[in-house]
Amino acid sequence: MRNVKVAGIGLLKVKEYWDRSIQDLFAETSLKAIKDAGVESIDKVYVSNMSAALMQDQLNTAALMSDAIGMPGISASRVEAGSASGGVAFHEAVQAVASGYSDTVLVTGVEKMSDILPDVVTTALAMAEEQEYTAYTGVTKTGIAAMIHRLYLDRYAEASEVCMMAVKSHEHAVGCKHAQYPFKMSIERAMSSPMEANPIHMMECAGIGDGAAAIVLVPADNAGVEVAGSAIATDYTSIAQRLDPMAMDAIRKAADRAYKMAGITAKKVDLAEVHDDFTINGVLGVEGLGLAKDGEGAKLVSTEEVDKAGKIPINTFGGLKARGNPLGATGIYQVAEVALQLRGDAGDHQVEGAKYGVAQNSGGMASICAVNVLRRAKK
Amino acid sequence: MRNVKVAGIGLLKVKEYWDRSIQDLFAETSLKAIKDAGVESIDKVYVSNMSAALMQDQLNTAALMSDAIGMPGISASRVEAGSASGGVAFHEAVQAVASGYSDTVLVTGVEKMSDILPDVVTTALAMAEEQEYTAYTGVTKTGIAAMIHRLYLDRYAEASEVCMMAVKSHEHAVGCKHAQYPFKMSIERAMSSPMEANPIHMMECAGIGDGAAAIVLVPADNAGVEVAGSAIATDYTSIAQRLDPMAMDAIRKAADRAYKMAGITAKKVDLAEVHDDFTINGVLGVEGLGLAKDGEGAKLVSTEEVDKAGKIPINTFGGLKARGNPLGATGIYQVAEVALQLRGDAGDHQVEGAKYGVAQNSGGMASICAVNVLRRAKK
Numbered sequence: 099m100r101n102v103k104v105a106g107i108g109l110l111k112v113k114e115y116w117d118r119s120i121q122d123l124f125a126e127t128s129l130k131a132i133k134d135a136g137v138e139s140i141d142k143v144y145v146s147n148m149s150a151a152l153m154q155d156q157l158n159t160a161a162l163m164s165d166a167i168g169m170p171g172i173s174a175s176r177v178e179a180g181s182a183s184g185g186v187a188f189h190e191a192v193q194a195v196a197s198g199y200s201d202t203v204l205v206t207g208v209e210k211m212s213d214i215l216p217d218v219v220t221t222a223l224a225m226a227e228e229q230e231y232t233a234y235t236g237v238t239k240t241g242i243a244a245m246i247h248r249l250y251l252d253r254y255a256e257a258s259e260v261c262m263m264a265v266k267s268h269e270h271a272v273g274c275k276h277a278q279y280p281f282k283m284s285i286e287r288a289m290s291s292p293m294e295a296n297p298i299h300m301m302e303c304a305g306i307g308d309g310a311a312a313i314v315l316v317p318a319d320n321a322g323v324e325v326a327g328s329a330i331a332t333d334y335t336s337i338a339q340r341l342d343p344m345a346m347d348a349i350r351k352a353a354d355r356a357y358k359m360a361g362i363t364a365k366k367v368d369l370a371e372v373h374d375d376f377t378i379n380g381v382l383g384v385e386g387l388g389l390a391k392d393g394e395g396a397k398l399v400s401t402e403e404v405d406k407a408g409k410i411p412i413n414t415f416g417g418l419k420a421r422g423n424p425l426g427a428t429g430i431y432q433v434a435e436v437a438l439q440l441r442g443d444a445g446d447h448q449v450e451g452a453k454y455g456v457a458q459n460s461g462g463m464a465s466i467c468a469v470n471v472l473r474r475a476k477k
Numbered sequence: 478m479r480n481v482k483v484a485g486i487g488l489l490k491v492k493e494y495w496d497r498s499i500q501d502l503f504a505e506t507s508l509k510a511i512k513d514a515g516v517e518s519i520d521k522v523y524v525s526n527m528s529a530a531l532m533q534d535q536l537n538t539a540a541l542m543s544d545a546i547g548m549p550g551i552s553a554s555r556v557e558a559g560s561a562s563g564g565v566a567f568h569e570a571v572q573a574v575a576s577g578y579s580d581t582v583l584v585t586g587v588e589k590m591s592d593i594l595p596d597v598v599t600t601a602l603a604m605a606e607e608q609e610y611t612a613y614t615g616v617t618k619t620g621i622a623a624m625i626h627r628l629y630l631d632r633y634a635e636a637s638e639v640c641m642m643a644v645k646s647h648e649h650a651v652g653c654k655h656a657q658y659p660f661k662m663s664i665e666r667a668m669s670s671p672m673e674a675n676p677i678h679m680m681e682c683a684g685i686g687d688g689a690a691a692i693v694l695v696p697a698d699n700a701g702v703e704v705a706g707s708a709i710a711t712d713y714t715s716i717a718q719r720l721d722p723m724a725m726d727a728i729r730k731a732a733d734r735a736y737k738m739a740g741i742t743a744k745k746v747d748l749a750e751v752h753d754d755f756t757i758n759g760v761l762g763v764e765g766l767g768l769a770k771d772g773e774g775a776k777l778v779s780t781e782e783v784d785k786a787g788k789i790p791i792n793t794f795g796g797l798k799a800r801g802n803p804l805g806a807t808g809i810y811q812v813a814e815v816a817l818q819l820r821g822d823a824g825d826h827q828v829e830g831a832k833y834g835v836a837q838n839s840g841g842m843a844s845i846c847a848v849n850v851l852r853r854a855k856k
Binding site: 099119142148149151152154155156157158160161162164165169170171172173174175176177178179180182186189190193194196197198199221222225226227228229230233328329330331332333334335339347348351355461462465466 | 498530537539543548551555557572609718727841
């Protein structure tokens with residue numbers, strides 16, 4: 099197996115792009131990553147997109163986007179795994195280089211969510227749950243998250259501690275050029291926002307936005323930022339089937355596999371991007387990655403330990419809550435942000451001396467999870 | 478790069494399954510392939526599906542299907558490339574084993590099309606075309622194929638010669654247990670059927686059906702059926718952008734790459750499965766694979782040379798037209814059928830002495846194409 103490195107990164111500010119097509123967002127970001135990598139050609143493009151079928155009536159985006167970047171002819175593939183599409187697509191792209199099938203691979207996540215009705219977003223998220231027994235009942239993804247959130251409050255924490263996940267993400271987003279909401283939000287503001295689904299306040303949910311993020315992968319050469327470990331795991335689709343609805347086995351299994359491949363344990367992780375589409379999911383992401391013991395995630399994210407100078411910086415550019423959550427692009431933003439940190443290009447967000455960074459990206463209620471571990475090469 | 482072999486095959490008869498869920502079709506077929514392979518566990522499952530988002534309101538099928546086969550926890554990914562989803566997913570699954578990331582990979586294609594209104598199928602097919610300039614005009618996939626078909630008739634062939642693509646596919650499907658339409662169809666019947674889009678008769682179009690096909694891949698061991706070459710190529714999404722709308726560059730490029738990887742030329746190919754969703758596409762598939770010169774594909778498929786005892790047997794189980802075309806499953810059926818031939822399990826359809834077989838699977842109007850070449854191992 100060949101080792102793989104991140105050669106280039108392209109990020110688009112998450113916002114509402116009313117005047118631009120999904121191809122346009124994809125192309126600008128991809129060409130930025132290709133330029134950053136300084137490569138002359140691309141062998142293959144992986145398109146990560148969750149819901150263009152609903153939002154743009156568009157399937158077959160692998161061909162469409164190869165065309166959009168002016169490279170019809172190249173190999174292409176589209177990967178979808180709900181909101182874990184990005185992390186899963188990154189894993190597939192790593193395999194393409196690792197196997198030797200491709201030498202230069204572009205993986206770009208894109209989602210354009212503004213120019214459809216908000217209820218379509220709710221529908222899309224519900225489509226990542228099993229339809230016949232779960233979504234059919236009318237429960238939304240927020241509703242499912244609320245049940246788990248309630249359980250967490252019963253067992254472990256104060257509501258305000260869980261809510262700090264969002265407050266910290268907003269704090270970290272300040273000054274981030276590609277963040278949708280680069281401003282602070284007080285705990286009072288969040289805790290007094292309307293309930294989306296009790297006990298989840300509106301300001302504990304990631305918003306709707308358009309975005310695209312791209313990474314170019316090439317074989318590793320002992321310099322730059324390498325892929326140290328990459329893994330995907332699944333779980334029962336419905337939380338009703340799980341022994342403990344809060345266990346989040348897919349996150350744990352994917353993390354275990356990725357750490358094992360990287361030859362590390364959670365203790366070696368220097369910074370993390372977790373999937374905080376809801377505050378509770380961010381907290382359970384922190385625990386699932388082994389960065390806090392079970393039940394202690396909310397307490398951890400309430401402290402300065404998760405800031406850039408802390409023991410384990412988390413969501414250093416604002417996470418899903420404040421950087422934004424353009425579904426199929428989210429997982430690529432996460433990996434790209436970890437890579438920016440490890441190569442020392444994180445600007446005001448820079449975590450000093452980090453060697454290992456991890457990105458955790460979930461789909462459905464973590465019925466699928468991709469965990470990607472990056473490492474700063476020795477040279 | 479590790480070599481990869483086909484260890485197990487599972488095929489479901491293509492028909493209307495009104496009483497069964499998409500998970501059910503997926504699971505039955507997958508477990509059949511796992512049993513056929515005689516493996517004890519699966520590391521990863523690739524789900525090939527084109528349009529469950531439209532037809533079952535279902536995304537995140539990678540997690541859903543891992544659960545459906547009783548293996549929540551394993552790694553999983555869903556691939557979509559329009560009607561080329563199967564061929565592209567097979568390619569990705571090969572990479573998973575070739576890279577060393579996985580030792581035992583299941584790749585299953587599934588599509589359930591009966592229990593939705595037929596116009597949704599037309600919509601789904603149009604969604605594989607570019608939306609803003611092509612599908613927006615109201616043209617259907619059949620309409621686009623009709624323009625190319627007309628051009629072919631103007632340049633090269635009689636309508637009845639192109640139509641023979643469908644007649645031959647039906648002839649080859651007779652006795653095929655997994656075929657939707659295992660019966661003969663006369664050229665007179667086909668040529669007198671109503672026009673779908675002039676000059677395409679109804680009996681020149683693949684129909685609507687439910688189906689699932691599965692393959693288990695493991696590292697090669699110089700026995701059985703190996704993956705000799707596997708490649709994907711893209712083209713301008715809209716035929717209006719192509720220098721020659723009949724050129725089908727994606728098919729040619731994918732074939733060239735796959736042959737090169739296999740170390741062969743088209744002359745070494747002993748049998749082929751081509752993407753005959755419309756007769757014209759089957760003919761252009763034959764030409765794109767280099768099995769006939771440009772303009773001579775229709776003449777070739779009008780002869781006994783494409784029968785099982787002929788020089789180059791094509792669509793030996795009935796192709797998309799007669800075996801059936803459950804979109805995301807189709808590409809897996811094709812590869813599985815080639816594998817059945819090469820391992821000598823094709824029964825009444827057996828082509829004697831074949832060493833190399835090729836499967837060609839297109840998405841959109843061949844804006845993406847996967848070509849997979851299988852080889853009978855020496856032992």
